[in-house]
Amino acid sequence: MKHEEFEDIAALEAIGAASREEHEALQLHIEECDSCAATLEEMGHAAALFARGLDPVAPPPEVKHRLMQSIQTGHRRTSEPMGLAGGFGRWALPVAATIAICLLAWSQMLLLGQREKVEQAESRAALTAQQAKELADQKNNLERENQRLAGLLASISSASTHTIALGGQPMAPSASAKVFMDASAREALVFFHNLPANPNDKSYQLWIIPVDGAPQGVGVFDVDHNGSASMVLQNLPLATAIKALAVTMEPKGGLQSPSGEMYLMGEQS
């Protein structure tokens, strides 16, 4: 692989998007190539612009309080230098100092020689540990997802679940959606079909329209190439009776109140 190719990989690595194979190849390469290591560092600075361009937000004071408390109590480090034992006579100090200097110089030489190897080993160990952690996290997520879906299926099949059909509006006459709502659990499972693809800077937003009061957004979604999507909704705002459900197209991520064209609408029977 050429330097130019590693430069391309460094660009992806810095933004956190390099594949595992690319990451490993780059790590091996920069151990021996100062030029590409410097390129990766430059790309890292460039990636940091995304964070540095954000509006700063003051965290609540209690976070700092907890941090400092945590450091004072549980994470104090032993940084104070060890004192010399008091049993030495005055004559022993120069000898001890000379021995200490020699030992220090010797240990520094050893340390310098070993440092690079240790850093390489740590880098590989960290990578392996990270991979193991990611796999364990994925397994836990799948187990939780499995439990959640089992709960949802039980919820959908319960006697308290009812369905609401949403029909296509003039913007998308063939579109439809079906909502399986368990009001007692404040949960719903929603399936959307035949919606037009939403642009990259827009999202569909699902609204609950109460009998009295303003519409409340309960989730945003994008559709796939077939115009389909599904959503799981939890902690629904069901304090008042529902009059209808509707879907509009809004700026990416949704809004506090509907502003765009309506694509789907269904009234509570």
Place this chain on the structure above:
Amino acid sequence: MRVEKPESGSPALIAAIGAGDTDALERLYDVNSPMIYALLLRLLGNPEDAQEVLQEVFLQAWQRAGSFDPRRGNEIAWLISIARSRGIDRLRSRRTRSIRESEAGREISIRTGDVVREQGLDDAIVSEQQKEMRAALAGIPDAQRLPLELAYFNGMSQSEIAEHLGEPLGTIKTRMQLGMKKLRDRLSGGVGR
């Protein structure tokens, strides 16, 4: 005797932290926590998680300051790197696709700056340097910046971004590489140093 405190944002500050100076850590926190917290809010979309990870970030800085090498980057890039890594770890461990979809509405209210107003920060805090950085980001075409933001803030892989944007993987890869090189070139021209 008057003791000079290290400048905030200087390698000396990190060295002082490495030597166990808790005052130095407080200074590092006071100067940088608003930026790091903003990043974590953007990554996680949830103040509780962001505050928890923020504490972890500075705890890690405290524990690892001794191994900080200023030749390999400044302390702000170092803190951002720790924060993003921990934030993405938290993001991946907690969320599934469906939960992400259902939470997106809540995330956006935080991302659009409501939190800034709620916390009472003045708009004037947006510094000249920050404006320069935003200008550097704004100089990247949307087609290149969007996939970079999805990778940086959402932890998406190349293939996930390609699927999300409905573009071929090779196209996305090329756009991301071009965008990063442009950003780097802007940096070498003086922005953000």
